[in-house]
Amino acid sequence: MDLFSRSWAALRTAVAELPDKDFEQPSGCTGWLVRDLVCHLIIDAQDVLITLVTPAETEPTVNAVTYWNIEDQPPTGEDPLDALIVRLAAAYQDPRLLKFHFDDIGSAAGRAAELADPGARVSTRDEVLTVGDYLTAYVLEWTLHHLDLIAHLPDATEPPTEGLARTRATLEKIADAAFPASFTDKDALLIGTGRRAPTDAEKAELGELATKLPLVLG
Template sequence: MDLFTRSWAALRTAVDELSGDDWERPSGCTGWLVRDLVCHLIVDAQDVLITLVTPADAEPTVDSVTYWDLVEPPTGEDPLDALIPRLAAAYGEPRWLKFHFDDVGSAAGRAAELADPHARVGTRDEVLTVGDYLSAYVMEWTLHHLDLMAHLPASADPPAETLAAARAALEEIAGASFPAAFSDKDALLVGTGRRAPADAERAALGQLAARIPFVLG
């Protein structure tokens, strides 16, 4: 849960520091501008708030790792993916998008800090503990932090400890380890298809190169 707080705080800071043309730059999510990604993060924050107030009595069916499934790369035909840019555009000026993100994002952060990590909640037709649910979101926040800064070279990286945790989770989900020479950031970017591996990286990946990208859903 501490990593959730750190990763979310870092991502919220990165959004708060956006200015001017930053909002209209491409993000690391294909087809989405930075403003679209921030709109998606508002939806994510709302999901956190909804899940934390959706108690479940059943035994957990997933944990922080098995919460994620490996899925096929997106085709761009998902209705929600197409809706996000329209929602983002409806805000008009970026300051209103930033205001709503800060408002909902702050609430999600506070709710996470106040939640009982041992309580069980339901989401996506699964049951898991609050601690596992919030731990699963470290992956989401870390990858989207990388997406946010994809074309903003002056932006700070996600915290080192959350990059390491996200890499470890991705390796466990995929059932494979990335070469030790890969930094945590590069393992996440290459492993999830956010950038193509360089020739030397592809050689180091060996047979694993044929399995990437690992897309989470």
């Protein structure tokens, strides 16, 4: 729960600190500019708020690791929902409006997470899981999207180191294999999720794990 709050706060701060011109830069998400990614984060924050007030009475069906599905293909940016995000982001026109909306709903999602009972059960995506597992799963979401946000912004703030480490551990559980110890957490995440292609040397170190990559999470 605490790591969720720290990861989310770091991502919100990174967005708040962006100069207006950076909203027109490409993000690490195929087909999306930084402004599109921030718009997507608003939708994510709404999902958190909705899920935390959607109680479930049945036993959990997934946990923080099994919550994630492995997709067959990486996103192309042409999915109807992805295209909708681009149109929504463009409608803001002024980056300050996008920042304001993100800070407003993002702060609410952060407060809701801090007030939630980690042992309570909630429902989302036709699955049931504890609040603790749900928020732990979202550490991965925030960390990867933080990396997406700063992909082409070398002066922007990096994600928290503990969030990178936890997300790497989660990705290794999803893959049922460990990344080479020589890989930094950031490189393991970028390579593991297909955000960066491995070099020949890195591919050799990955061994059989290379055949499982990239892990496209959905």
